[in-house]
Ligand SMILES: Nc1ncnc2c1ncn2[C@@H]1O[C@H](COP(=O)(O)OP(=O)(O)OP(=O)(O)O)[C@@H](O)[C@H]1O
């Protein structure tokens with residue numbers, strides 16, 4: 001509760017300022033709709049918006065899942081082979097300088113208007129943070145502990161599963177949290193340049209019919225969906241790494257009261 | 260507990276040389292470790308003590324020289340159980356699952372290894388903490404957990420690299436006394452590294468004083484102290500005499 005209160009308050013203040021500006025400046029609500037107008041639009045158009053939202057979410061999760069699977073495999077490969085890492089890593093970084101907005105229309109030309117190009121866009125935005133986090137995470141493995149494993153004649157396999165992977169988990173989850181926040185926006189971007197369904201094309205159509213209130217409503221839905229996905233990942237992270245959070249909390253330092 | 264001491268075994272290091280690129284770390288090093296003995300290496304920082312351990316544990320290879328093992332009924336690779344300078348406990352495992360690591364990696368079933376470990380926890384002052392994560396334990400307890408992990412690996416020779424080096428003076432003194440009492444029960448050959456002359460005398464049967472890098476043996480000193488006697492050992496005449504001798508040997512080499 002203590003954690004939720006400050007952001008909640010801030011949002012409340014910002015929304016009030018927004019409403020105040022709209023009321024006092026006399027700006028036309030078709031140009032800048034007030035928060036109440038946006039909520040109203042959201043409620044009135046919920047059927048259409050929710051149908052499109054589901055579409056967008058399916059694209060986002062599919063693209064993200066593929067990015068996670070391939071990204072993880074990539075990270076393992078790059079971790080395993082220093083030569084490969086030196087060859088591929090710079091290319092990966094360079095690939096990030098390519099604006100997705102420029103590729104998205106090409107993807108539509110190549111793959112058509114259906115779900116495939118959207119999944120590719122989501123994959124493109126999610127892949128990089130996951131690979132980088134994975135590679136950095138594996139590299140963070142403690143050297144002394146690795147030596148300990150080797151002195152116990154641990155196999156490469158055992159070192160991976162029992163040492164390198166758990167060492168990398170906090171990093172991998174950070175990468176996942178960044179990726180998941182990009183995922184929905186990535187899907188929307190993919191739809192925006194050409195689609196039959198989804199929030200991206202819904203925004204496009206709303207713009208064309210001068211329904212700025214509907215654009216705001218869609219943006220609100222996208223934001224909330226992204227935050228919920230982010231929270232979901234955080235919950236999974238807490239479940240997967242309870243030791244990590246107990247460590248951060250400082251633990252209860254059991255030893256201080258017992259010899 | 261532990262592997263039975265049967266015949267009198269002996270490990271001999273003969274003329275060991277080791278260099279890292281331009282850095283000569285070991286030059287003609289000779290050491291003998293008898294089965295069942297507690298042998299301490301004492302020497303200045305950076306002299307090559309951990310390097311000796313790494314060679315014994317098979318993590319590094321010597322450039323030349325031989326390591327002869329006689330009488331231990333173990334394959335050379337399963338002779339040494341190594342406790343690194345830092346505890347190297349896995350933060351994502353609770354204490355119980357940390358201490359069984361050695362057995363687990365060697366294919367012992369977790370269930371069986373856990374049962375054996377639980378029985379040992381009281382002797383290591385860890386009873387009731389088996390479900391705690393390492394971050395929830397004090398430095399002294401972590402060190403004892405790391406030692407239990409080393410012991411449970413079921414190898415006849417323990418390599419303990421400055422196990423109490425990072426602890427505060429009080430905890431350190433407690434653990435020295437505790438290990439002194441536990442030695443008999445462990446029934447292992449122990450090779451121990453420390454910077455601390457008193458610690459060496461309190462625990463060892465024999466002490467080797469090493470020179471600064473490249474490491475040679477400056478002094479080999481048997482420790483003939485009556486540890487069961489009454490009163491404080493550290494103020495007995497013999498203790499002070501031995502302490503002076505070790506310190507002189509360290510000083511003569513400009514180590515301190
Ligand atoms: N893998 C390595 N590559 C290069 N140099 C190394 C390597 N390992 C150790 N050294 C160097 O060899 C020397 C001896 O190191 P070692 O760790 O054996 O010393 P030590 O006696 O254990 O010191 P301390 O008491 O500080 O732990 C040091 O100067 C160290 O920097």
Ligand SMILES: [Mg+2]
Nearest residue numbers: 308309344420
């Ligand atoms: Mg060392």
